[in-house]
Amino acid sequence: MTTSIIEQPNKKLWLAAIKPPMYTVAVIPIWVGSAIGFAQTKILNLQIFAVFLTSAILFIAWMNVSNDVFDDDTGIDQNKAHSVVKLTGNKSLTFLIANLCLITGVLGVSLISWWQRDITVMALVLVASAIAYTYQGPPFRLGYQGLGEIICLICFSMVVVAAYYSQAQAWSVASFAAAIIVAIATSLILFCSHIHQVEDDLVAGKRSPIVRLGTKKASQIVPWFGGSIYALTALFVLLQIFPVATLLVFLSLPLAIKLFRHVHNYHDQPAKVSNSKFMAVGMHFAMGLLLGIGFLIN
Ligand SMILES: C/C(=C\COP(=O)(O)OP(=O)(O)O)CCC[C@H](C)CCC[C@H](C)CCCC(C)C
Numbered sequence: 001m002t003t004s005i006i007e008q009p010n011k012k013l014w015l016a017a018i019k020p021p022m023y024t025v026a027v028i029p030i031w032v033g034s035a036i037g038f039a040q041t042k043i044l045n046l047q048i049f050a051v052f053l054t055s056a057i058l059f060i061a062w063m064n065v066s067n068d069v070f071d072d073d074t075g076i077d078q079n080k081a082h083s084v085v086k087l088t089g090n091k092s093l094t095f096l097i098a099n100l101c102l103i104t105g106v107l108g109v110s111l112i113s114w115w116q117r118d119i120t121v122m123a124l125v126l127v128a129s130a131i132a133y134t135y136q137g138p139p140f141r142l143g144y145q146g147l148g149e150i151i152c153l154i155c156f157s158m159v160v161v162a163a164y165y166s167q168a169q170a171w172s173v174a175s176f177a178a179a180i181i182v183a184i185a186t187s188l189i190l191f192c193s194h195i196h197q198v199e200d201d202l203v204a205g206k207r208s209p210i211v212r213l214g215t216k217k218a219s220q221i222v223p224w225f226g227g228s229i230y231a232l233t234a235l236f237v238l239l240q241i242f243p244v245a246t247l248l249v250f251l252s253l254p255l256a257i258k259l260f261r262h263v264h265n266y267h268d269q270p271a272k273v274s275n276s277k278f279m280a281v282g283m284h285f286a287m288g289l290l291l292g293i294g295f296l297i298n
């Protein structure tokens with residue numbers, strides 16, 4: 001009885017540390033890029049798809065676990081009970097796990113490049129990972145300067161293009177356009193994740209966009225940020241870069257509106273606005289899934 005009471009909060013903390021829903025940010029770029037590749041070539045290499053998906057999940061695990069190590073160094077995670085470093089009580093082990101995820105992820109994309117006798121996929125993902133490192137790793141820590149959302153935009157655009165290339169071994173305007181849309185939705189997640197952290201970030205000297213703008217202005221930007229996904233989708237359909245069926249993306253609009261309203265109502269209440277990050281994850285997942293389906297059913 002006593003142990004179950006002790007174990008319960010620990011279990012919850014571990015779940016909060018691992019953030020299972022967050023891994024959809026790895027699934028969607030691979031799904032969308034591969035779906036466009038399949039739609040255009042009528043061939044799907046399932047082995048490449050599976051390896052790329054696994055590697056993408058490992059890269060996200062690397063980012064998240066190493067984030068807790070680097071944030072422990074700066075002290076910004078003082079109030080974060082669900083930091084993996086705090087939960088394991090062993091920073092070196094945590095760093096080792098993060099680096100094992102990175103190495104395995106790199107091996108996965110290297111395997112794809114080796115199968116294809118073409119280094120493009122590996123090069124794109126390695127450059128994206130190097131840029132991603134600058135978000136939180138020393139000596140850069142560019143996220144502390146408020147550059148995280150731009151870094152996110154660049155990295156995830158590159159990953160969608162890489163996923164397309166992994167299937168088609170070619171370049172396409174549609175994959176570049178889809179990359180912009182997926183990257184905006186991913187960057188919106190990061191933006192929302194920073195809203196409730198504004199106090200801790202201020203104290204730690206992290207100048208996130210929310211610290212720079214204030215939560216009210218940030219909440220006013222969210223509908224424009226998210227709305228651009230739908231405006232761009234419509235534009236790409238009009239320009240005939242996307243097939244008409246990608247307008248399916250609009251089915252995710254209610255989730256987006258729910259997110260916009262939530263942030264608008266609670267931007268200055270950290271406890272309430274903290275779940276906006278997962279609402280943004282839900283919107284990103286639905287939108288990305290529908291975008292891929294739009295290409296497939298065309
Ligand atoms: C760890 C990330 C965000 C958490 O940041 P923060 O310190 O504010 O949050 P905590 O409160 O949890 O401490 C992720 C940041 C994402 C990054 C800017 C871009 C990642 C790019 C990928 C690693 C590129 C390759 C991925 C792929 C193949 C899917």
Ligand SMILES: O=C(O)C1=CC(=O)c2ccccc2C1=O
Nearest residue numbers: 022025060063064186189190193
């Ligand atoms: O923990 C977080 O807040 C995030 C983790 C993560 O992996 C990620 C990836 C891409 C965009 C945003 C985020 C997070 O916000």
